[in-house]
Amino acid sequence: MRRRAHPAADAALNLAASWYVAMPSRELGRSPKPVTLFGRPMVVWRDGSGRVTVMPRACPHMGASLAQGRVVGGALQCPFHHWRFDAGGTCVAVPGADRIPVRAHRLVYPAVERYGYIWVWYGSAEPMFPLPHLPALDPAGRGHRRFRFADTTGATVRRIMENTYDPDHLVELHGLQVAGPLRLRLLTPADFPAEHGPAIPAEAWFGAELGWPRYSGRLGALTRLMGTNAAQFVLRVDGWPAGQRITYYADGVPQYRLLLAATPVAANRTVQHIAVAVERSGRYWRDLWHYLVNRIEVTVASNQDLPIFDTIRPGDHHGIYVEGDHGVRRFRRYYQEWVDRAAPATTHEPAHA
Amino acid sequence: MTGARHGTTVAGDLDLAAGWYIAARADTVRRRPVPLDLFGRQLVAWRDGTGRAVLMPRHCAHLGASLALGKVVDGCLRCPFHHWRYDATGTCVDIPGATGLTRTARLRTYPLRERHGYLWAWYGGPRPAYELPEVPALDTPERYLTYRFRHSTPASPRRVLENAFDFYHFMTLHQVRSREPVELDLLDDPSEAADNGPPIPAEAWIGARLRSRGLHVPAPIRALGLRTDTFSLLVDGWPGGQRLTFYLDGRMVAKELLGVTPVAAGRTVMQGWTLVPRSGFLPRDLTLLLMYRAQHWQGTREDLAVYRHAADVDTPVPVRYDRSVLRFRRFWAGWVDRAEATEAATAPAGAA
Numbered sequence: 001m002r003r004r005a006h007p008a009a010d011a012a013l014n015l016a017a018s019w020y021v022a023m024p025s026r027e028l029g030r031s032p033k034p035v036t037l038f039g040r041p042m043v044v045w046r047d048g049s050g051r052v053t054v055m056p057r058a059c060p061h062m063g064a065s066l067a068q069g070r071v072v073g074g075a076l077q078c079p080f081h082h083w084r085f086d087a088g089g090t091c092v093a094v095p096g097a098d099r100i101p102v103r104a105h106r107l108v109y110p111a112v113e114r115y116g117y118i119w120v121w122y123g124s125a126e127p128m129f130p131l132p133h134l135p136a137l138d139p140a141g142r143g144h145r146r147f148r149f150a151d152t153t154g155a156t157v158r159r160i161m162e163n164t165y166d167p168d169h170l171v172e173l174h175g176l177q178v179a180g181p182l183r184l185r186l187l188t189p190a191d192f193p194a195e196h197g198p199a200i201p202a203e204a205w206f207g208a209e210l211g212w213p214r215y216s217g218r219l220g221a222l223t224r225l226m227g228t229n230a231a232q233f234v235l236r237v238d239g240w241p242a243g244q245r246i247t248y249y250a251d252g253v254p255q256y257r258l259l260l261a262a263t264p265v266a267a268n269r270t271v272q273h274i275a276v277a278v279e280r281s282g283r284y285w286r287d288l289w290h291y292l293v294n295r296i297e298v299t300v301a302s303n304q305d306l307p308i309f310d311t312i313r314p315g316d317h318h319g320i321y322v323e324g325d326h327g328v329r330r331f332r333r334y335y336q337e338w339v340d341r342a343a344p345a346t347t348h349e350p351a352h353a
Numbered sequence: 354m355t356g357a358r359h360g361t362t363v364a365g366d367l368d369l370a371a372g373w374y375i376a377a378r379a380d381t382v383r384r385r386p387v388p389l390d391l392f393g394r395q396l397v398a399w400r401d402g403t404g405r406a407v408l409m410p411r412h413c414a415h416l417g418a419s420l421a422l423g424k425v426v427d428g429c430l431r432c433p434f435h436h437w438r439y440d441a442t443g444t445c446v447d448i449p450g451a452t453g454l455t456r457t458a459r460l461r462t463y464p465l466r467e468r469h470g471y472l473w474a475w476y477g478g479p480r481p482a483y484e485l486p487e488v489p490a491l492d493t494p495e496r497y498l499t500y501r502f503r504h505s506t507p508a509s510p511r512r513v514l515e516n517a518f519d520f521y522h523f524m525t526l527h528q529v530r531s532r533e534p535v536e537l538d539l540l541d542d543p544s545e546a547a548d549n550g551p552p553i554p555a556e557a558w559i560g561a562r563l564r565s566r567g568l569h570v571p572a573p574i575r576a577l578g579l580r581t582d583t584f585s586l587l588v589d590g591w592p593g594g595q596r597l598t599f600y601l602d603g604r605m606v607a608k609e610l611l612g613v614t615p616v617a618a619g620r621t622v623m624q625g626w627t628l629v630p631r632s633g634f635l636p637r638d639l640t641l642l643l644m645y646r647a648q649h650w651q652g653t654r655e656d657l658a659v660y661r662h663a664a665d666v667d668t669p670v671p672v673r674y675d676r677s678v679l680r681f682r683r684f685w686a687g688w689v690d691r692a693e694a695t696e697a698a699t700a701p702a703g704a705a
Contacts, residue, residue, distance in 0.1 A: 166416075168450055172436040308434050311388075311419030313395075313412035320414045320458045322451040324435075328416070 006107055008342060009038035009122070012267035014156055014316040016241035016338035017123025019131045021261045021273050022054050024150065025116050032076060034067035038122055039266040042109075043067045047087040048074035054109040054120045055089050061104070115139070115259065115275060116148065122264075123342035133198040134245050136257040136277035144257070144277035145291045149299065151272050155309035157242050157262045158316050158335050160272050163305060164237050164244055164260065165327030167210055173308065174301050177217035184327045185209045189238070195254070196236055197245050206334045207238030208327055241338040254279050256294050268314045274302060366618045367393050369510065370688035371477025371695060372557070372593030373485045375612035375624060376463075379470050382406055386430055388421035392476055393617040394701075396463075397421045401441040402428025406472050408463040409443050410701045415458065461701055469626065470501070471612060476593075477688070478695025483554045488596055488610045490550075490628050497608070497628035498642045504653055505622050508660035510593070510613040511685050513623050516656060517588045517595060518677040520563050526659065527652050531584070532567020537677050546589035548605070549596035553589065559684045560589030561677060568601075592688040594625075605630060607645050 009015045015038060022044055023035055032045035034057055041057040043066045053076070057065050064080035071077070075084040075092055083104065084093040091104035110121035115137040121127040136144050153160065163169065167184045170176040186208045189199060211234045215223045230250035237246045239260070246258040256278040263271035276298055278291045321329055369392060376391055377398060386399035388411055397411040397420045407430070411419055418434035425431070429438040429446060437458070438447040445458035464475035469491045475481040490497060506513065516522070520537035523529045540560035543552035552558070563586040581601040588597045590611075597609040607629050614622035627649060629642040 168435050172449060173434055307422055308418050311422055313417030313419075317417060319416045322415075322448055324450050325416075 006109065006122075006125070007040075009040070009264070010267060012315060013039055013264055014158060014339055015122055015264055015342060016157070016335050017128055017342040018240055018242035018338060019112075019119050019121055019127070019261075020157075020242050021263045021271070022111065022118040022120040023263070024148075024273075025113055025118055028052070028118060030071065032067045032069055032071065034065060036265050037120065038264055041065075043076070044111075044118060045071060045076050047071065047076075051087050052111050052113050052118050053087045053089070054111045054118070055085070055106045059083060060091075060106060061094075117261065117273065117275075123338075128341065129201045129204045129240065132200045132240055132243065132245065134257065134259050134277075135197065137259055137275055141277075143280055145280060145287065146275065146277045147291075147295050148273070148275035149302070150263075150274075151302065151306055152265070153270055153272055153306060153309035154268050154314075155270055155272075155312055156268060156316050157264050157270050158332065159309065159312060160262055160270060161239075161242060161244065161260070161335065162328045162331045164235075164246065165208055165331045166325070167327065168324040174304055176212075177215060178212040179216040180213035182210065182212045185211075186327065186330055187238075192236065192238060196238065196247050197257075200238065200240055204240045204338075205238060206241075206331060207236075210235040210237070241335055255290070256298075258298065272302070272309075274298065367509070367615055368689055369393075369476055369615055369692055370592035370685050371475075371482060371692035372591055372688060373466070373473045373475055373481070374510075374593045375614045375622075376408055376465070376472040376474035377614075378624075379406070379467050379472050382472065384425065386421050386423055386425065388419065390616050391474065392615055397430070398472065399425055399430050401425070405441060406465055406467055407441045407443075408465050408472070408474050409439070409460045413437055414445065414460055415448075461699055469610065471624075473612070476615075476696075477692035478699050482691070483557050483591075486553045486591055486594070486596070487550045488608075488626075490608045491610060491626060494628075497630055498638055499626055499628050500642070500646065501624065501626055502649070502653070503622060503624040504657060505620065506657050506660045507619045508621055508657075508663065510615045510621050511682070512660060512663065513613050513621055514590065514592070514595060514611075515678050515681040515685070517586075517597070518559075518561055518681045519675075520677065521674045523563070526655050529565065530569035531565040533565065535563060535565040537561050537563050539677055539680060540589065543589070546587055546596070548587055548598045549589050549608075553591050557591045557688070558589060559681060560587075562587050592685055606641065 022037060027033065028044055028046060032043050035042050035044055042054055043057040044052060044054050046052055057067055059066055059078040059080060061083055062080055064078050066076055066078055068079040069077050072084065075086045077084045082095050083091055085106055086092050089106035089108035091100050094100050094104065110127050112119045112131050114131060115134060116139060119131050135141065165184065167182045170182065189202055189205050192207060211232065214231055232251055234249040235246055237244055239245055242262050244260040246260065248255045256276050259275040261273040265271060278294050280287045377389055381387060382398045382400060386397050389396045389398045395411040396408055398406060398408050400406050411421055413420055413432040413434065415435055415437050418432055420430055420432055422433040423431050426438065429440050431438045436449050437445050439460060440446050443460040443462040461479065464481050466473045466485045468485060469488065473485050520535050523535050529535060538561060540546060540562060543555055543558045546560045565584045566582060568581060568584045583602055585600045586597060588595055590596060593613060595611045598605055599607040607627065609627050610625040611623060612625045614624065616622060629638060629645055631638050
């Protein structure tokens with residue numbers, strides 16, 4: 001069975017070949033769910049065994065929405081003429097027909113369910129690299145206390161992802177007051193300790209370290225009060241084109257792990273997903289306190305970005321760059337390489353040969 | 354990367370003439386910057402430390418954040434994202450944390466005038482080809498009863514402004530009845546419109562006088578002593594606005610300033626002032642004002658209904674009485690060409 005590429009998304013999305021969040025797992029029950037991804041109508045559904053399928057929403061027959069259908073015998077049944085599609089997109093039943101037309105088969109998108117999200121691959125028929133791991137977010141793990149949230153923004157995927165590599169905005173927008181300069185160092189995979197997470201294939205990898213000395217001003221007084229003001233803070237970030245793993249250290253001790261991911265809905269419409277696992281030490285009250293403090297801090301900081309994202313100039317563009325932008329520039333270059341890797345627009349009907 | 358689609362090219366679809374346009378009511382721009390959609394572009398309006406209004410592209414030249422979320426600090430507009438600051442000339446005067454600037458970031462600003470309660474913006478390059486025309490009547494508002502009007506329409510600015518030169522539609526659409534048909538004479542010289550105000554530079558000017566004899570005046574108006582025989586309208590203007598004076602039997606009964614706001618392709622706001630002179634007898638003036646306002650409202654409603662569904666036909670099938678509309682369109686097209694030439698040479702943002 002030869003698989004053809006999915007049609008490319010509208011150039012206005014400027015989408016990199018990558019893993020994206022299709023939707024949080026808990027939003028998908030037994031009935032199929034309509035979603036818009038890459039600017040296109042899609043349907044997400046589970047077969048009898050719980051396996052997830054992401055595919056175009058319109059039935060190839062008369063275009064009815066498969067999201068109105070039902071899962072019958074492990075196959076998605078169209079509400080209109082009861083055509084059925086299995087988890088691989090193969091049309092397995094056409095009532096009243098002697099044989100199933102070749103063009104009835106649907107092209108499914110590679111999908112994986114992990115860390116409470118349904119992930120979908122965009123850019124080629126088969127993923128170019130496996131979905132990276134973030135063990136701290138494993139729901140079965142006991143070493144962390146977790147929280148997550150999602151916000152729909154008016155920004156592009158690139159805009160959301162490059163923000164981590166923009167140290168200046170921490171000071172100006174988020175009002176970070178530190179007793180020394182903020183440093184951003186772009187790193188190589190070898191610079192990362194194994195405890196940060198299993199390796200991501202080097203060509204798909206981008207990472208950096210952001211460091212600053214202790215907090216000053218009101219923020220410093222607050223962090224001292226909370227017992228968390230250390231002499232050196234480090235954010236270690238690595239990831240793939242549309243996702244990031246961030247570990248936050250105070251004096252070399254990990255405080256929390258953060259996953260940043262995105263759902264590209266349409267042009268200038270992207271859902272930002274953040275999932276955080278706060279380290280546990282075993283001391284209950286201390287851990288609860290840390291969890292609350294970090295949860296508030298992460299949520300507040302993320303909320304400060306949202307108004308900027310919602311009103312930013314539409315599309316991805318170059319700007320006027322200053323020294324502080326070297327991380328953003330390097331990330332943009334890396335991201336655009338992965339935009340170029342996504343299969344070019346294909347106009348033919350998706351089909352199995 | 355799609356940098357070229359921002360700014361200059363979008364307004365091209367508007368077929369907009371170079372000229373002075375109403376950007377906003379002046380009282381809508383106060384201490385905080387406000388986002389403004391104008392000329393098919395996303396702009397921001399704000400006031401510097403001296404209260405002077407500034408109009409410039411909405412997105413920061415750095416990473417594109419909306420300056421409408423920013424704050425005016427020390428007379429400069431500060432971006433919320435990285436605190437870059439722009440002065441009233443659009444020049445970036447402060448970039449926190451940056452040392453040894455090799456170039457200066459700059460956003461274009463639109464020439465702006467604040468007059469008669471409106472902010473007027475020049476479209477068509479960085480320098481106005483002429484000053485904003487004057488409407489002296491609005492400088493002595495105590496001599497008039499006044500009101501402001503504002504209507505939004507999908508029609509193009511050209512259609513809104515050419516309407517006064519389409520005398521035939523007064524009889525058909527607005528059903529003006531008179532013994533003799535309405536006539537329109539295009540004026541030859543700006544000084545012929547002295548009743549409207551000081552002359553507008555000839556190349557930016559077009560004017561006409563409409564006349565009708567044996568006007569059928571409704572009974573309620575006749576009862577006010579307006580046994581009128583002739584009605585005339587003196588209209589003149591520039592691409593972007595018009596001054597109008599209405600006469601009955603040679604006596605001025607009302608004045609109007611009509612400005613247009615080209616929001617985007619398919620969205621235009623027409624707004625301005627209506628003035629009725631005070632005679633010293635308030636009941637009469639008030640009645641006249643109400644009458645005038647009613648017919649103005651009714652007429653505008655009829656026009657807007659047509660605008661709503663009208664296709665913009667570039668090459669209409671002309672008949673004899675369309676001469677003046679076609680003249681207006683040629684006048685307009687000349688200033689569209691000027692706008693395209695001057696705007697193409699004006700970068701929305703860049704290094705200076």
